[in-house]
Each structure stands twice: as C-alpha cells, then as structure tokens.
Amino acid sequence: MSESDTEPDDIGAGEPQTTYDKFLGGKVKLLQPKTRHHRSGLDAVMLAASLPTDLTGRVVDLGAGAGAAGMCAAARVAGISVTLVEREKTLLQLARQSLTLPANAQFAERIQILDADVTAPGRDRKERGLMPGMADHVIMNPPFYDTRHRASPHEARAEAHALADGGLDRWCRTASDLLVSGGSVTLIFRADGLADALEAMVGRFGQLIVFPIFPRSGEAAVRIILHGIRGSRGPMRLREGLVLHRPESDFTPKVEAILREGAGLVL
C-alpha cells in the first residue's frame, strides 16, 4: 500500500523514528511513525478509495493519525476539503510536516488540521472546533477494541454492550453529531467486530452498506467497510466485497489500481 524510502532523513523530517511513505503511486507522500502498523496504510487507502470522485463539500477524517486516509481522499477527490481530527501531538505534527512537502501541494490547501479527541463529550469537542453540522461526509478508521475475551454468556452480553458504548459507539455518536442530515459516514473496521460496528451504527445511520474485504478467495473477511446516511431509515445491504490477493499472493489488478493509481472502490 505504501513504499517507504530507505533514507527518511533525506526529506528533512529530522525524526529518526519516522518513515516517509508514498501512497497512490506517489500522489501522496506521508511522514509516519515507524511503529505504525503496516496494515493501517492499506485500510486508509481503501477508506479513501470508497469516496466517489464527484463528491463535494467537507470531509471530516476522525482519528486521522498521520493523515493517510484524509490526504488520499483529498488527492483523489478534487471537490472536497478535508478536516483531519487527531489528539496525538506527534501524529498532528507529522501531518503538518507532510502538508509542507512539495509532493502534496496539489491538495495541501484543501486540508485543515484539528487537535481534538473524537471520544470527548460534545461540549469539549465544540471548544476544539468540532461543530455540529460541519461535515458533509465523515470517514474514520477507529481503533480496534478487543471484544473477544468474555467470561460468561451473561457477562459477555453486558461487556459487548459496554465496549460498544465506550468505544465505537462514541465514534459513531461524534460522526452523527458532526454530520448534516443526509450526510454520510464511511468507516473501516476489523471484520470480527461487525456486531459492534452495526450496534453502534443502527438507528443513527440508515441505508447501511456492509462491504467485506477478504485476504484471499475462500478465507474469512479481515476488514469491513461500513457506509451509512445520517437520518435515513433505508434498509441495510450486505455486499460481495473485495478479495485483496490472488492465490499466488500478489494483489489483484483491481486492488493494485486502488493502491498505486488512486482508482475508486464502489461499495
């Protein structure tokens, strides 16, 4: 999904713990912490690819990290402006540095950065500039809460709901608060967290689309992309989804085009 240069210091980052990664065949160049999990790059690109190229308005990227999804979105879709929302200072600083790179000049002026905690209460979020109705579209790649270790069926149900309330539920509540009515949200999540994701989305968003991503044909999904419309009551659709790899382990041509050329992913 991204190609790391071997000499990150070349571009003046001055941070030994960062890498300099290319996305969409070089349309986006990004400073990222070395500790960032490999897979998040692919997730970010898939999330950005799911936006239609004729989209307009403001896209808010919740928990933007170093900015991979939001910047790929801006690079692909000329009619949007993007607000990256992140609470980690190191990641915010890297995102700011990336926007100064000449390679990103095509979209840098359409990107805004907000230092805010997605899971904070509404009042605190407003103080940080996260205003109700500010977003025409929200994208997010929330942290993967572990819901697997359960003590008993009874506790498990309680815990499942507690986790949904404390984790993903807050992300979806914030997304709903920020969106205009009729605005849409797209998120990418661990496939085995599908139940939690639907629990958090149902009632807030309608016309849900569940789009699975499979490593290989015949294997279980590793990720799901979920899409919904704020205030809609339309029924959910479960899609066939996307297979990433051919049996011999390289990416399929469709996935290559998404990762290297900025091609779109129709949900």
Add this chain to the structure above:
Amino acid sequence: MSESDTEPDDIGAGEPQTTYDKFLGGKVKLLQPKTRHHRSGLDAVMLAASLPTDLTGRVVDLGAGAGAAGMCAAARVAGISVTLVEREKTLLQLARQSLTLPANAQFAERIQILDADVTAPGRDRKERGLMPGMADHVIMNPPFYDTRHRASPHEARAEAHALADGGLDRWCRTASDLLVSGGSVTLIFRADGLADALEAMVGRFGQLIVFPIFPRSGEAAVRIILHGIRGSRGPMRLREGLVLHRPESDFTPKVEAILREGAGLVL
C-alpha cells in the same frame, strides 16, 4: 427448490389448499399450504444443506412449519434425529401427514414432532417438552420482522432493540436454552436483518459465522446464514458466501446440486 405436482389430491392429502412438493430431487416429499411463500423452500433447503453429513445427535428445528428444513436435514444426515417444533396446528398436521408418505420412510422414524411456541416463556416451553439441554444442534428460519419503518434516530434505536428483544432475541434465547454447552445453532435470515440477528446472537453464541447468500454476482445479499457455538467466545468470521444464480438467471451448478441432489453447503 421444490417441484409441485399438479394434482395434490392424488396422494390423499384431501386438502384443496395444500400442495405436494418434492425436495432434494425427491428424497423428501412434503405437504405444504399453498399460501406458503415460494422462497421459504429455498431457505429451508439451504439451512438443511449447511449441516455436515457426519453430524450426530438431536437436531431441533425451531418454527419448523410444515417440516421442510428438518426433513431435508434428516434425509441428508443419517446420524441425526430431528425434533420439529411448531405452534400452528395446520402445519403440524401437514408435517404428520408427510411423515406417513412412503417416499419419506428413509428418515420418518428419526423425526419427532412437538406442538410448542418457540417464543413462550421457559416454563411453558418445558411443559410442551422443550427441555434445556435436549438439543445438540438447533436450526431455525425465524419469521422476518420488519425493522425498516423508523420514526426518528432516537426512536429507531429503541425500536431496533425492542424488536430484537421481542422477536429474534426470543428465538435465540430459546435456542440457547435448548442446546447443550458446545452445541451449535444455524439460522437463516433476511440479509437486511443482519444487525438484529447479530444483536440477538452475540454473547449467547461464539465463533459466529456469517454466510451471505446473493441472488446474482454484483447484487446485495438477500439472505444470511448464521452459525454459532453455545458458550464459545471465539471471534466472528464473515464469509464470502454463495451466489445463487448465473447472469442468465438459472441456478449455478453448485446451487442446483444443493437443491436437487442434497449436496452440502460448507459455511
């Protein structure tokens, strides 16, 4: 999925409102009410096909209707006995009549019929013979509650949970009550009811498998088969699923083999 004879009276049903349908290429013959929706035949066969042929023990078919799923299961899997649970007298009577047909002699002795309401409280269910731990495996094709017409995001969330509590949640509670620990449940449901289905299953069953059924490649799923293990805490898996029809609208060879020859469906 089934072939109706034009003269149902030939086989002595004596009921003008019934049809005489063949399943699995004639391995199962079933009296069904004419008003029964066409699709339920396919759902029942898919549900039965999902049982491994080496399964043993007691299978309880909750809301068995005229017995299509339970009888197809018994016809396919020689090592199981099957309890059909249904509350509608007309359907119970048709199931009893079907079991007297010579065509069903191969499995009729392994089928038991129980007149009981799946959604009744535990004490009432016990009085009807639905005993805790009686089932090694439960199969069910619950009624399709409509969750689409929602008044507001707030009401929608309340309503979604109320429906889950009143409808599918009760079916899953009963399934869990009847199963031995480590026993498994398989259900088939409307694909756009996935959120409700997961809500009802999570915490009761683990190692969930979500297996979508698509009418054609490129179309959204119409059904989901869900499988889970009572008391397990293993993670959920979302499968690629099954496409029913080729573009020219006949069934795929794999689906033909399931419907006409009793082939299995590996989830």
